[in-house]
Amino acid sequence: MDSTLLYAMAILYLGATVYLGYLGYRHTRSAKDYMIAGGNIHPFLMAMAYGSTFISTSAIVGFGGAAGVYGLSLLWLTVCTILVGVFIAFMFYGVKTRKMAHSLGVHSFPEFLGARFQSPFIRRFSAVVISISMPLYAAAVMIGGARYMEQALAMNYQTALLIFAVIVMAYVFFGGLRGVIYNDALQSSIMFFGMVTLLILTYKQLGGITVAHEKLHSMVDLVPAALAEKGHMGWASMPQFGSEIWWFVMSTLVLGVGIGVLAQPQLAVRYMTVSSSKEIYRAMGVGGVFILFMTGTAFTVGALSNVYFYETTSQIALSATAAGGAAPNVDRIIPLFITEAMPPWVMIVFLLSLLAAAMSTLSGQFHLIATSLAYDLIASRRGRGEKTLQWARMGTIMAFVVTLLLALQLPTSIIAIATALFFGLCASAFLPMYTAALYWSGVTRIGAASSMVAATITYLFLVLFIHEKEAAIFGLSELLFGVTTLASEPWTYIDPLVISLPVSTFILILVSLLTKETDSTIQTGPAVIRAFQQESMIHKKE
Structure with missing residues (x-):
């Protein structure tokens, strides 16, 4: 790698990052500025911020590496993230969330839920769930970027982690959400260019689109026996229906992330940053194209890396990561492919792309943890005083420390698992309640709270004691x-979301119907809905 070019590009990149963070700092003068960037962000910036916060190193490195193991079946996640994560999310959740949030005068996701149901408990409990679980997801993102730096720059892993965390913390600490969104626009542009370049050069390296996929299809006999026994039918094919690998790919990776995106607190906040519903509709197309190239490229390149490694080393991708006596590591497949197969200048571009992906997502995660701790737990009890910004910045430091410690302790091949775990927990705990908050005036405060608490307990129990992958880790x-899991097949590999989400939905409906006459939300709920509907009519007239 040309060190002169690397340092020049790195200085330019970091200089732009610092400058945009400074701009965010200059325009952050109130809690509203810090929490939702003043509520007047341009739709293009909102779409790019949404996409770059959603797509991180966990998607590129972690899920790209998973595609190197399980093949092109992960492209179903691309379909799901575009259909659900952009179009359904923006049209059916984004527009109503923005209108209701503005009507309620709220600035965070926990505050939104608490205000909608007139429940301080819901606000604080959701803030606790976010504050405790988000560092796991943030650690997975941090690991993804650090693994590439370790591979490409021959850098110490702990040093790479520290560099990532310090840079991100700096501009979130000072700039709030304005600084985050300004930087996200830069980061997402770099990511888009880097991923398009990677896709083109990968096909060129392997002989073209048709030839590359034919080669991948012909490698079916090279699937390791251990994977074939679990349902792996080749990197160009779907796993055997109902097999262990099929359940992992479809329920954990595709369903867990594809559905979980609807209830991601850090993404829901992005809807609140624009001034009208029209801005959300305008952002939809940009977001869809961005996510198509980000996830589609990562999963395609991950699967095709098997062709490259077999032609150059006579090994499949996962085996290639074990060179030199190291243990096979799914999280090293993409970094190893880039450093081995791509020209040096591409390594630098992709390094900046991964830095951008990691920092755009980590900034949103640190910002969310900080506001959940400082705004929804502390400030909610003490009122919205001038100290809210100070508490939020203290929360950023706490998030930084916890995330860094987790990243140092988590095992190898953890990125995709940790990401899916967080998405699954959010979907179970928040999605039924969040959907009802927008669309069902009959939902009660007790029904919403019961659903959230029951889903959280159910999901965590399944993760710790039933689902084998996570149970073995914890x-x-x-x-x-004295046993890894308390259950037997198939429950040991069916994702907890498949059980906890229906449980959460059932409890929400049942308890709401049973408490309809006694819960005071029966009075406040429709009032909130009416205010929301009145504002909607005003916007339509405008």
Whole structure:
């Protein structure tokens, strides 16, 4: 790698990052500025911020590496993220969320839920869930970027982690959401260019689109016996229906992330940053194209990396990561492919792309943890004083420390699992309640709270004691009962979301119907809905 070119591009990139963070700082004068960027962001900036916050190193490195193991079946996640994560999210959740949030005068996702249901408990409990679980997702993102820096620059892993965290913390600490969104526009532009370049050069390296996919299809006999026994039918084919790998790909990776995106607190806040519903509709097309190239490229390149490694080393991608006696590591497939197969200048561009992807997502995550701690837990009890910004910036430091410690402790091949886990928890705990908040005036405060608490407990129990991949990582079941999991197949590999989301929905409906006559939300709920509907009519007339 040309060190002179690397340092020049890195200085320009970091200089632009610092400058945009400074711009955010200059325009951050109130809690509203810090929380939702003043509520007047341009739709293009909103779409790019949404996309770059959603797509991170966990998607590019973690899920790209998973595609290197499980193949092109992960492209179903691309379909799901565009259909659900952009079009359904923007049209059916984004527009109503923005209108209702403006009507209620709220600035965060927990505050939105708490105000809609007139419940301080819902606000604080959701803030606790976010504050405790988000660092796991943030750690996965941080690991993805650090792994590439480690591979490309021969850098110490711990040093790479520290560099990532310090840079991101700096501009979130000072700039709030304005600084985050300004930087996201820059980061997403770099990411888009880098991923398009990677896709074109990958096909060129492998002989063209048709030839590359024919080669991948012909490698079916090279699938390791251990994977074939679990349903792997080749990198160009879907896993065997109902097999262990099919359940992991479809329920954990595709469904967990594809559905979980609807209830991502850091993404829901993005809807509140624009001034009208028209801006959300305008942002939809930009967001769809961006996510198509980000996820589609990562998953395609991940699967096709098997062709490259087999032609150059006579090994499949996962085996290639074990060179030199190291343990196979899914999270090293994409970094290794880039450094081995791409020209040096592409390595630099992709390094900046991963830096951009990691920092755009981490900034949104740190911002959300900070506001959940400082605004929804502390400030909600003390009122919205001038100290809100100070508490939020203290929360950023806490998020930084916890995330960094987690990233240092998590095992290898963890990025995709940790990401899906967070998305699944958010979908279980928040999605039924969030949907009802927008569309069902009959939902009660007790019904919403019961659904959220029951879903959280159910999901965590399944993760710690039933679902084998996570249960083995956390080790609590082994510690208490002497076994990795308390269940038997197929429950050990069916994702917890498949169980916890229906449980959450059922409890929401049942308890709301049973408490309809006693819960005071029966009075406040329709009032909120009426105010929301009145504002909607005003916007239509305008």
